[in-house]
Amino acid sequence: MNRTMITATNTLAQLQKQMDIISNNLANIDTTGYKRREATFSDLLFQEFRNQTNANEEKNRLTPLGIRQGTGARLSQSQIIMKQGNLKTTDRQLDVAFTKEGQYFRVLVQDENGSSIQLTRDGSFHLSPISKNEMMLVTGDGYSVLDENNHPIYITGDAKGYTFTENGQLVVEKTNGTRQTINLGVSLVKKPQFLVQKGDNLLGLPENFAELGVLKQDILTELNGPLRAQIAMKQGALEQSNVDLSKEMTELINVQRSYQFQARSITIADQMMGLVNGIR
Template sequence: MSRSMIQAAVTMGQLQQKLDTIGHNLANSQTTGYKSRQAEFSSLLFQQIENLNHPANGTGRLTPDGIRIGSGARLGAINSNMNAGNIVTTDRMLDTALLRENYFYQIQVTENNVTEIRYTRDGAFYLSPINDNGDLMLVTKDGHPVLGANGPIVIEPGFDSIQIQNNGQIIVSRNGQTETAGSLAVVEVTRPRILEAAGNNMFRLPDLAALGYAFGEIVQAPANIDGMLKSGALEQSNVDIAEQMSELILTQRSYQFNARTISTSDQMMGLINQLRT
């Protein structure tokens, strides 16, 4: 296989991953609090070929002699765009939207007997019964507990109404009396690009020690979230459909050009094999 065919084949494989990323963004364009992902490419190992031996080529030349031939491109990283999406009013009492960027709700997730805290911007919450006494827990759409100041938020049954205030407090009404049942534990992630996508519209922290950070340097709990949260509203996805369609067209054309490189190289090799001395 020729060098050009190898370069094209390697690049096509990486372009397919970018197409998958664009498709994932388009599929989640209506997902509450979803953050679009961006694929970034980098060049693979290249080789400098010294094919300019004539002395005249060195006169006044500013670039290195010869030609530089690469081995294709690879997907360097897939980063999440943490810009805030539009806020849409729903008037549902358990819907909330964070008004500042880099602020997240904390969600307790247990998988394979391992419990960890994950972070999300999706503020659509629900109540789920947890025992025979009728106690209710505030959870996500997937049933994961939403963390408050003292852990998962558990509400005793028998209330007449419930509402999440703009300061994160959960107010319930019983027989004409109101009481605070808990408060959302919102945190600020000072370096959101560190977050890793964990699926189900959530993020997790990587091994901070390996990166040279302490937990308190990255995750901070604001003293007061009053004014940072809007009740009865949801943050929409920040996916720009027009931008994603443009990226889709460009990526498809790049894929086609690389495929044409392979077919053209194959045709050229076939013609060479037919030559007779």
């Protein structure tokens, strides 16, 4: 196949992945606590042709010797952007938003593969009845919110009010005058690029730690004990996504133009091959 076609085809496949990332960002522009992703590209291998055997013939040359021909570009990384989103006031007691970057709630997710602890910035919580006098704190999708010991949070008795403190505590006021204080499970993500998107606005840890050469403590830290002083959250508000519509649309237009350019390259290469084959 013509080298121009190979280069264009390689790049087309990677541009399609970038469009998928941008489309996913746009689709989640109204998703609470969603963090946008950004594509980063790098060049594929270059092939070098040593067309000059005598280096003395190239004295005072500023560029490297030889001719270098690339084979296209590839998507090297889909980087998650941890920038803080705007806060939207709801005045709902069970709504809470982080006011610092990198902090996540821990939730328990149960699926066909078993149960696992995952992370979310979505602080729109609800109460799910367990028995007559017991309720469980869950996310909008029904996942159990965990405490600092990674246990589901159960609220017993008749509650009349809920207060989230700035350092990550849930204080439940009962009708009988007593209080139940619960430390929410909060993690600080230090290396977000190692996290895996699990769907439903959730992030999880990778399974191949040995292959990646990192440990769990390198990626995140559980803010328990004295570390809870680092937690910062606000009750009665939700964090909006950090997706900028104008920026995403501009980037989408640029990718579409690049896609059209690569497709046009294939068409021109095909026409050139047709002309060569038609020479008598």
